[in-house]
Amino acid sequence: MGKKLTALFLAVMLLAVLVTGCGSSNSGAQSSGGQKFINIATGGTAGTYYPLGAALAEIWNSNIKGANATAQSTGASVANINLLKDGKVDVIFVQNDIAYYAANGTEMFKEKKYEDIRGLATLYPETIQIVALESKGINTVEDLKGKKVAVGAAGSGTEANARQILAAAGITYNDINVQYLSFSEAANNLKDGNIDAAFLTAGFPTAAVQDISAQHKIKLIPVDDTLADKIIKQYPFYTKTVIPANTYNGQTDDVKAVSVMSMLAVSSKMDEDTAYNLVKTMYEHLDRIAAAHAAGKMIKPENGQQGMSITLHPGAEKYFKEKK
The missing domain is CATH 3.40.190.10 (Periplasmic binding protein-like II)
Incomplete structure (x- = not known):
């Protein structure tokens, strides 16, 4: 009888671990086993967003404890906002005008307003x-x-x-x-x-x-x-x-x-510390970003709010206030 109880206890514990591992922190980046999964939506592999996204994934994985970031090829701005809205990605590359349309429910986002989109930083023109x-x-x-x-x-x-x-x-x-x-x-x-x-x-x-x-x-x-x-x-x-x-x-x-x-955007559900660390770590490794694509040379913290068309995420806002 003792062996049966032990086996039952172990089965319950294993189920609890599996449920916890498959769950989401609902913070804008999924967590499991101490790791924080960060899915980055970019654009086509032949474009600018994809190589920059791959560089960001490498930077974040190497410098943020527990980060497990990956860049994925997508249909770019409009598609990326829909992926973010559906909770399928955590960070997106997007044009600031498209982000503005989504936040305000205009143009291609008429009647599909996405109020929870937040800005991390603007990148390059x-x-x-x-x-x-x-x-x-x-x-x-x-x-x-x-x-x-x-x-x-x-x-x-x-x-x-x-x-x-x-x-x-x-x-x-x-x-x-x-x-x-x-x-x-x-x-x-x-x-x-x-x-x-x-x-x-x-x-x-x-x-x-x-x-x-x-x-x-x-x-x-x-x-x-x-x-x-x-x-x-x-x-x-x-x-x-x-x-x-x-x-x-x-x-x-x-x-x-x-x-x-072009800019990076996230959900308002992402926690402040994560957003802060993503922005801070990006700007601390601009040499790697510049090496990924010529457009990366234009990415600088002093330009990070130029043309910001949506509400800044509190974590990003904290970083830019510190840089003043």
Whole structure:
């Protein structure tokens, strides 16, 4: 009888351990056996988010006790917010405009508001590049009237960027021959001369634009200060950016533009200490991040709140206050 009781006791204890190990701390990062699992949602493997996410996983695993971080390839910003909302990931890479739409229930998140999203840090600018073939005689945003313009895929972040910039310049889709094309489709159609101009949101230099400029004379259409101020007043997630001369073949002058910022976001459920340690440890190992991708060289603590479009997580807020 004693042996049966002992066996029963051991079975109950084993079940308790299994249940505890499979459970979640509901803190925004799952815990098990002293380990804190941190799933990082990035983007496509050929993009910028994935290598930076892999670098962050390596940094956090090596420098935060108990951290077990992994980067996973995803459909990027919009998909990442949905993964975070569903509790399937703990940290996401996302554009600050897309995060703003989610937090406020606008654009592609209309009627799908996600109030629990919180910012960790903004990272680097993703510039809205308005690229035209030089032969089309387009020199200003206003000159896009009557032209065949690619504005991004329907419902995409780029399409929202294009619509907002055009509206600030007094232009509606009725004033242009609008083309709903994805990034790659817009680049290919511009290269083939099927469209006159395209809105492309990406860090520069962008390989697709470099490819176009190697075959055609292109013109980067500026967003001057007056127009930029008007845009930023209405949409605070934009920031002013200068695309330096010679970024692309034949581009001899600096070009003024506006950018959205790439950023890291988490759930409000993540505990303050975890969020604080993630931010602090990231900034303490910027050399590793810079080695992962050229965009990593722009990630600095003094820029970590530039263009922050959503409520900062208390853990991140604690870090930035200490840095002042």
